[in-house]
Amino acid sequence: MPALDALVGQFAAQANTLCVGISVDSKHSHHHWAYDLGGVSFPLLSDFQPRGAVAAKYGVYLEQAGITDRATVLIDSEGIVRHASTVGVSGKRNIDELLALAVKLNRLEDFTPPRPRGALAPDAxxxxxxxxxxxxxxxxxxxxxxxxxxxxxxxxxxxxxxxxxxxxxxxxxxxxxxxxxxxxxxxxxxxxxxxxxxxxxx
Amino acid sequence: MIAEGTPAPDFTLESQFGTRFHLADHKGRHSVLLLFYPLDWTPT
The missing domain is CATH 3.40.30.10 (Glutaredoxin)
Structure with missing residues (x-):
């Protein structure tokens, strides 16, 4: 995730793509783990109640182990799955390849790039x-x-x-x-x- | 695994910051990359 965190801005700017992580952990686990990793600024979602329900909808929940496969799904701006793959639980994702794919699939001129909603007050x-x-x-x-x-x-x-x-x-x-x-x-x-x-x- | 070319099932989940992420909110705006991973405290 830290390597990915550095690239989230590139996914947004070059590929008009918002990145989110999903596992069956609680939001508290996500919060502390993200910090220990050096900080993760994109959403880590908690697929927790019921456990793995969203992963199951995408066919990537490993029911016996009670965990999620290391799968990647790219959804286009019309809500259609354009890419779905897995590297297996102990595999390693190729983030550069995914970025290239996201760039290829996007038509930047049509869309609104992901961006922050606002900023803190100057006196914050x-x-x-x-x-x-x-x-x-x-x-x-x-x-x-x-x-x-x-x-x-x-x-x-x-x-x-x-x-x-x-x-x-x-x-x-x-x-x-x-x-x-x-x-x-x-x-x-x-x-x-x-x-x-x-x-x-x- | 879900087939390419099919509509992505909608969902709403909570983030590590306590904010809610609703997939449908992003439709018509940009692409979304879902990075599923087995567990926190493991490589990603």
């Missing part, structure tokens, strides 16, 4: 503290989405001015907190969704 600040599990989770998403330059991160324990700044917005001083346009958002899962809704290609 994320307040965190060391040792807070939910802060860590949000920081992982910031890393995966490569938002290091788009958001200021302040630690309210190491930086008393940061605590004061957060307190000035009113309410209880708790982290993680995302501030945009002077408004505070708290729940880590809500903050992560807010960031992704702006920056994941769609």
């Amino acid at each position: 600040t994320l307040y965190v503290r060391e040792g807070c599990r939910f802060c860590q989770s949000v920081k992982k998403a910031v890393h995966s989405l490569k938002l290091g330059d788009a958001i200021t991160v302040r630690d309210i324990e190491k930086d008393p001015a940061a605590r004061e700044a957060l307190a000035a917005f009113g309410g209880e001083v708790k982290v993680p907190a995302l501030v945009q346009h002077g408004k505070v958002q708290h729940e880590s899962s809500d903050i992560i969704r807010t960031l992704a809704e702006l920056y994941v290609l769609t």
Whole structure:
């Protein structure tokens, strides 16, 4: 996936193609695994409930093993399957070949390239503290989405001015907190969704 | 495995960020590449 993550922009720009990963893992597993890989900014989808249901629709669910085959399906902008192949569970996908195929199958002039929906407010600040599990989770998403330059991160324990700044917005001083346009958002899962809704290609 | 030339079955799934991905939302806009893989924590 890291090698692929570097190419997602090329799939979008050169082939008008949106990439998504799909496995039977939970979204929490995806979130942490993606971070450990160095960040995955494209959607990793959780085919989890019921397990493998979407993979089964595409005929790529390995029922006995309870996992998905390492299969690749290219769907054109009219919703038609144009390519379907597998390299087997322990095989390795040839991403360059897939990119070439996606380029070949696309008629760029007809379509809207995948793009992010928006951007964070210029005043966007994320307040965190060391040792807070939910802060860590949000920081992982910031890393995966490569938002290091788009958001200021302040630690309210190491930086008393940061605590004061957060307190000035009113309410209880708790982290993680995302501030945009002077408004505070708290729940880590809500903050992560807010960031992704702006920056994941769609 | 699904045959080339057939309509892709629609689906909605949740991402690692808690956002929802609905295949039909992309129809008429661009292509979608589905990369199925066995499990997290394995090569892709």
